[in-house]
Amino acid sequence: MSRVGAFADRWHRRAGLLAAGWLLVLGLTGFLLDHRDEWRWLWRPAVTGDWLPQTVTVKARKAAVRFYRIGPGGHRLAGGRSGAWWSVDGGRTWHRSISRQPMPMVRAVAGLPDGRLWFATDDGLWCSNDFGRHIEPAFLRGVDVTAVARGAGRASLLLVTGRSQVLGLNTLNGRTERYGLKPVAAGTLPVSIDLSRLVHDLHFGRGVFASPWSLLWSDLTGLALVILPLSGLLFWYLPRRWRRLAKPQRPPARQRRLSMRWLFRLHAPLIGLLAVVPILYLSLTGILLDHRQDLRGWMKSVIISRAGLPPVYDMRGWQGEIRDIVGYPGQPNRFSLASRFGIFTTRDGGHTWRREVLGKGACFIVTLRRVGDSLAAGGMGCANHLRGRRGSWRPVRHSGHMPSDISTDGVGNWYWVNRKGVRVGKPGQALHPASVTLPAQEMVPWYFVIEALHSGLLFHAQWKWLNDLFAILAIVLVLTGLVRWWRVKWI
Numbered sequence: 001m002s003r004v005g006a007f008a009d010r011w012h013r014r015a016g017l018l019a020a021g022w023l024l025v026l027g028l029t030g031f032l033l034d035h036r037d038e039w040r041w042l043w044r045p046a047v048t049g050d051w052l053p054q055t056v057t058v059k060a061r062k063a064a065v066r067f068y069r070i071g072p073g074g075h076r077l078a079g080g081r082s083g084a085w086w087s088v089d090g091g092r093t094w095h096r097s098i099s100r101q102p103m104p105m106v107r108a109v110a111g112l113p114d115g116r117l118w119f120a121t122d123d124g125l126w127c128s129n130d131f132g133r134h135i136e137p138a139f140l141r142g143v144d145v146t147a148v149a150r151g152a153g154r155a156s157l158l159l160v161t162g163r164s165q166v167l168g169l170n171t172l173n174g175r176t177e178r179y180g181l182k183p184v185a186a187g188t189l190p191v192s193i194d195l196s197r198l199v200h201d202l203h204f205g206r207g208v209f210a211s212p213w214s215l216l217w218s219d220l221t222g223l224a225l226v227i228l229p230l231s232g233l234l235f236w237y238l239p240r241r242w243r244r245l246a247k248p249q250r251p252p253a254r255q256r257r258l259s260m261r262w263l264f265r266l267h268a269p270l271i272g273l274l275a276v277v278p279i280l281y282l283s284l285t286g287i288l289l290d291h292r293q294d295l296r297g298w299m300k301s302v303i304i305s306r307a308g309l310p311p312v313y314d315m316r317g318w319q320g321e322i323r324d325i326v327g328y329p330g331q332p333n334r335f336s337l338a339s340r341f342g343i344f345t346t347r348d349g350g351h352t353w354r355r356e357v358l359g360k361g362a363c364f365i366v367t368l369r370r371v372g373d374s375l376a377a378g379g380m381g382c383a384n385h386l387r388g389r390r391g392s393w394r395p396v397r398h399s400g401h402m403p404s405d406i407s408t409d410g411v412g413n414w415y416w417v418n419r420k421g422v423r424v425g426k427p428g429q430a431l432h433p434a435s436v437t438l439p440a441q442e443m444v445p446w447y448f449v450i451e452a453l454h455s456g457l458l459f460h461a462q463w464k465w466l467n468d469l470f471a472i473l474a475i476v477l478v479l480t481g482l483v484r485w486w487r488v489k490w491i
């Protein structure tokens with residue numbers, strides 16, 4: 001055996017024994033977190049806050065609310081993936097919304113002039129006639145409605161299903177119209193993105209393939225991070241166990257050879273080789289994200305040409321790309337879509353598109369809301385913006401990162417909701433935390449427990465440094481594993 005081969009064997013074994021357990025945890029929890037938008041049980045109560053660090057329970061309490069609406073008098077409505085709550089005393093006391101059906105994950109809410117509220121859920125479109133006190137299914141049962149907005153008429157809605165298709169719905173008779181969306185012209189897309197956007201997209205499964213292949217790719221990578229540590233540990237442990245057994249107690253020699261042969265094949269040439277690239281970029285992006293507060297300025301300054309990025313950045317279709325939608329009164333063929341490359345507006349039902357320019361570069365827009373003649377946009381990794389009638393887009397200071405909902409109270413105040421709570425203020429003024437009481441759950445949903453385990457916050461606020469170490473060990477395992485496979489490709 002060459003010195004390089006002996007070095008690779010030694011360090012592959014050492015790194016594997018050190019990192020196997022935590023890499024398995026990261027793979028399993030990452031697999032579960034990838035399905036936060038599909039698996040309703042992740043948002044069901046799991047454990048009491050007494051068992052968790054305060055940072056986790058506070059984050060879970062605030063992040064559970066993804067929309068907050070103010071109604072007449074003291075009426076308030078709040079909710080998210082865990083359900084909905086209503087209040088009649090300005091939010092001092094909250095009550096769970098009632099339904100004769102199991103409550104779905106609520107993704108968004110929109111109101112019509114007749115006072116009814118319409119809820120986009122993972123089980124179709126639901127409706128309330130009493131500002132959220134009672135919510136019942138209405139249309140499209142079994143369909144994942146990811147966004148809802150008021151349409152062109154007083155009784156019409158625009159819906160997004162599966163983040164991919166746009167439907168027009170007449171709420172009086174339930175008739176739907178599907179819009180045939182054409183891809184955005186290549187010349188309309190931004191020519192570059194920054195490194196921060198690429199790092200986030202790669203780590204969260206959006207930076208390689210378009211939907212639905214992106215989720216499948218993430219699932220396979222997560223499962224690989226579970227299988228590789230298990231198969232590697234068994235490959236190391238079984239021969240040692242067999243040697244400790246008396247000869248009559250050992251499995252037959254043929255069975256032992258067959259077991260080791262298939263453990264090797266599963267670990268190296270089958271799964272190991274396929275997982276090389278995703279493990280490398282997940283490890284590197286994980287380190288960068290652990291320190292994103294310190295590295296944010298640098299990552300924002302590194303600009304990458306779109307021509308050198310994976311094909312998903314060419315946006316050859318809308319599959320999985322529509323984050324939100326707004327319509328315009330009296331214009332049934334005009335609507336705007338939020339996407340990873342910003343806001344795109346059509347006036348011909350989706351045949352041609354114009355990109356709204358919000359500052360420099362590409363801006364990942366996650367939320368769109370229209371109130372009267374004003375349009376508000378919530379960004380991820382970029383500033384939130386507000387545009388008045390015939391005005392230009394202006395950034396909204398201190399409005400919070402990645403808002404999930406934007407609304408008004410009818411007297412000029414805008415409310416911006418994100419994972420850290422609610423911020424409020426008037427256009428042109430700096431926003432401040434709103435003095436509102438949000439509905440609190442006694443039990444923390446599974447999602448936040450799994451997320452805290454994945455990041456290590458479940459154990460210590462500075463666990464990120466250990467995550468960095470395990471990420472480096474994962475890179476060592478990939479590199480030494482390739483050397484070992486080059487020497488022995490198949491047995």
